[in-house]
Amino acid sequence: MVMLSGIYGLLSASFFVAMDAVDVAFTEASVGAGISTLLMLTTITLVGRYEHAARHKPTLALAVVFVTGALLIYGTLDMPYFGSAEAPINLHVAPHYLNDSMQEIGMPNVVTSVLASYRGFDTFGETAVIFTAGVGVLALLSIVRRPEEEAEIDAINDSMHQQHLILRIVIKILIPFIFLFALYVQFHGDYGPGGGFQAGVIFAAAIILYAMLFGLSTARRVINQSLIQVLAAVGVLVYGSVGLVSMLNGGNFLDYSVLASDPVAGQHVGILVIELGVGITVASVMVIIFFSFAGRRENRRVSGNDVEHDGNRPTNSSENKDAR
Amino acid sequence: MILGLYNYWVVVVLMMIGFYIVIAQGNLIKKIVGLNIFQTSVFILYISMAKVEGGTAPILAEGISQFSNPLPHVLILTAIVVGIATTALGLALAVRIKEAYGSIEEDEIQDRDNKESSTMKGKKC
Numbered sequence: 001m002v003m004l005s006g007i008y009g010l011l012s013a014s015f016f017v018a019m020d021a022v023d024v025a026f027t028e029a030s031v032g033a034g035i036s037t038l039l040m041l042t043t044i045t046l047v048g049r050y051e052h053a054a055r056h057k058p059t060l061a062l063a064v065v066f067v068t069g070a071l072l073i074y075g076t077l078d079m080p081y082f083g084s085a086e087a088p089i090n091l092h093v094a095p096h097y098l099n100d101s102m103q104e105i106g107m108p109n110v111v112t113s114v115l116a117s118y119r120g121f122d123t124f125g126e127t128a129v130i131f132t133a134g135v136g137v138l139a140l141l142s143i144v145r146r147p148e149e150e151a152e153i154d155a156i157n158d159s160m161h162q163q164h165l166i167l168r169i170v171i172k173i174l175i176p177f178i179f180l181f182a183l184y185v186q187f188h189g190d191y192g193p194g195g196g197f198q199a200g201v202i203f204a205a206a207i208i209l210y211a212m213l214f215g216l217s218t219a220r221r222v223i224n225q226s227l228i229q230v231l232a233a234v235g236v237l238v239y240g241s242v243g244l245v246s247m248l249n250g251g252n253f254l255d256y257s258v259l260a261s262d263p264v265a266g267q268h269v270g271i272l273v274i275e276l277g278v279g280i281t282v283a284s285v286m287v288i289i290f291f292s293f294a295g296r297r298e299n300r301r302v303s304g305n306d307v308e309h310d311g312n313r314p315t316n317s318s319e320n321k322d323a324r
Numbered sequence: 325m326i327l328g329l330y331n332y333w334v335v336v337v338l339m340m341i342g343f344y345i346v347i348a349q350g351n352l353i354k355k356i357v358g359l360n361i362f363q364t365s366v367f368i369l370y371i372s373m374a375k376v377e378g379g380t381a382p383i384l385a386e387g388i389s390q391f392s393n394p395l396p397h398v399l400i401l402t403a404i405v406v407g408i409a410t411t412a413l414g415l416a417l418a419v420r421i422k423e424a425y426g427s428i429e430e431d432e433i434q435d436r437d438n439k440e441s442s443t444m445k446g447k448k449c
Contacts, residue, residue, distance in 0.1 A: 005357060012364050019375040020382075020392040024367070027404045036360070036408050040353075043415040047353060047422040061348035069340040073333060081328030083377035085390070090376060094393040102384055110382040110394040111401065119398060126402040133409035140416040192383065197405045282405055289412040296419060 006037035022193040023111045026185075030201040035286060038208065042293040046300060106264040107190045107271070115195065116271040120254040123274070124239055127281050131236045134285035138229070141292035143299055168213050178206035186279050190268070196275035200282025207283075208290045216294050225291065228284045235281025239274045246270065331372035338365035350430040352418045356411060363407050370396040 009032020016025035080087035097114055105113035115123055182202040189195030211219035243254040251258035256270025338361060345358025374397060379390035382397065418428055425433050 005360065008361075008364070012368065015368060016371055019371050020380055021371045021374065021397045021400070022381045022383075024371060024397050024400050024404065027401050028367070031404050031408045032364075036411060039408075039412055039415055040357075043353060043419060046419045047428050058348050061344055064347065065340045065344045068343065069336055072336045072339070076329050076332035076336065079329060079332055082331040082372060083375050084328075085376045085379075087373065089373050089396070090393050094395055097394055098382065098384075098391050108384045110384060110391070111397045114394050115398045115401065123398075123402060126406050129406050130409045133406075133413045136413045137416045140413075140420050193381070195401075197401060201405065285409060289409070289416075292416070293412075293419070 003037075005040060006033050009033040009036060023109075023195070023198070026193050026198045027201065030198060030205060034205050035201060035208075035290075039289070039293060042290075042297055045297055046293070104264075105267045105271070107268070109190055109192060111193075112189050112195050112271065112275075113267075116274055117256060117267055120243075120256075120270075120274065123278065124243065124254065127236055127239055127278050130285050131232055131281055134232050134288045137289050137292050141296050143295060164213055171209060171213050175206050175210060178202065178209070182206065182283075186275065187272070189275055190271065196278030197282055199275075200279040201286060203279070203283040204286030204290070207287050211290065211294065216291070216298055220291070223287065228287050228291075232281055232284035232288060235277045235279070235284065238277035238280065242270055242273050242277070331375075332369070335365045335369040335372070338362075338368065352421065352428040352430065353415070356414045356418065359414070360407070360411060363403075367400045367403065370400050 009028060012032060013025045013029035016022075016028055080089075084090075097110055097118065101107065101110050101113045101118075105117050107113045182199045185194035185202060186196060186199035189199070207219070207223060210222070242256070242259075246255045246258050247253050249258040254270075254274075256267045257263035259266035259269045342358045342360070342362030342365060345361065346355050349355055349358065374393035374395070376390060376392045379392045380388055382391040382394035384391075421433065422428050425436055427433060427436075
């Protein structure tokens with residue numbers, strides 16, 4: 001099921017390329033095929049991979065689904081045809097973005113200029129949502145561990161990670177290039193597909209790859225957890241302070257034109273900085289999420305069967321072990 | 325010409341698959357997968373509406389006059405990343421539910437809740 005959802009992610013990414021949404025495809029490929037597959041796998045090792053035989057009665061649900069689907073299809077009859085240039089959506093603000101953004105923002109990639117400048121406030125809100133989700137995961141899954149457990153976990157990790165020698169060496173060579181690529185995507189977002197969101201995910205993927213092959217504790221030594229948590233907040237802060245600086249310079253919140261003497265140059269500075277903020281937040285939140293989930297799993301493996309407070313579920317926990 | 329609407333039908337079918345999983349499955353992880361499928365169908369709806377016949381990706385370059393609509397791209401781009409963050413939050417909740425109840429099946433959780441509230445009133449698990 002998880003592999004299927006990974007394939008599904010990759011497939012929808014290629015869908016998006018076919019429909020000329022390269023920026024979106026980029027994001028979906030890294031998120032849908034990479035991070036979300038990984039997250040699902042980790043969760044399934046945590047909750048056990050067996051489900052009970054179906055006891056639900058599908059008739060009612062099917063009926064609801066079919067009626068809703070039929071109504072929705074009926075609703076589409078009034079919609080504009082696929083690919084039609086006269087559709088209302090293409091006549092509203094889109095021509096303005098396409099025709100004037102070169103003069104106003106000076107960036108070839110219209111998606112970036114809309115994302116960071118015209119709809120900067122929106123993106124700010126979304127960055128805050130990502131940050132909040134990261135905080136939520138941390139609150140739900142973070143664990144305080146005693147030092148003796150730490151040693152035990154290290155021992156398990158060392159034994160586990162002995163065997164992947166070739167992978168580890170290949171990854172050691174690859175990781176700098178992944179970082180480099182992430183930075184390229186981060187700072188080239190003005191001209192080609194890319195930007196803070198994609199770069200953040202790629203950056204996080206490199207760190208997660210490292211953590212998977214070299215063990216969580218090694219990765220924890222390399223990447224300071226509290227530093228990452230601070231960074232997640234710093235990203236949002238950088239974004240917000242750009243808005244405040246533009247206010248102090250006499251413009252509106254997140255109006256970058258006042259950041260430099262030349263409005264277009266100001267836009268460039270503003271977009272670069274807020275994309276950096278987005279990138280930092282996204283990367284650190286993804287890393288936080290992965291470390292929280294993986295840390296849980298590690299804890300589960302060490303403490304074995306007596307993880308539950310009440311211990312009334314011997315069958316399920318043995319299933320967990322099988323799943324490993 | 326009614327076939328020109330096929331993109332919406334693909335979306336509706338995907339959406340209904342997701343919807344069915346959400347309402348018919350008792351397993352919380354499967355519900356989250358269903359929600360993800362639902363979410364992707366909305367992404368496809370937006371992106372397919374942005375597509376313009378003969379247009380290219382919205383990156384301005386010499387000699388190209390037709391572009392697809394950049395606005396839905398922006399909306400969906402951020403929605404994908406927000407989506408993975410919220411999915412992670414949902415999965416984290418499922419993990420905690422598993423630890424507290426020993427199950428991620430909806431009806432078992434309900435059973436345990438009912439039993440607990442009838443035996444030890446006010447005391448939380």
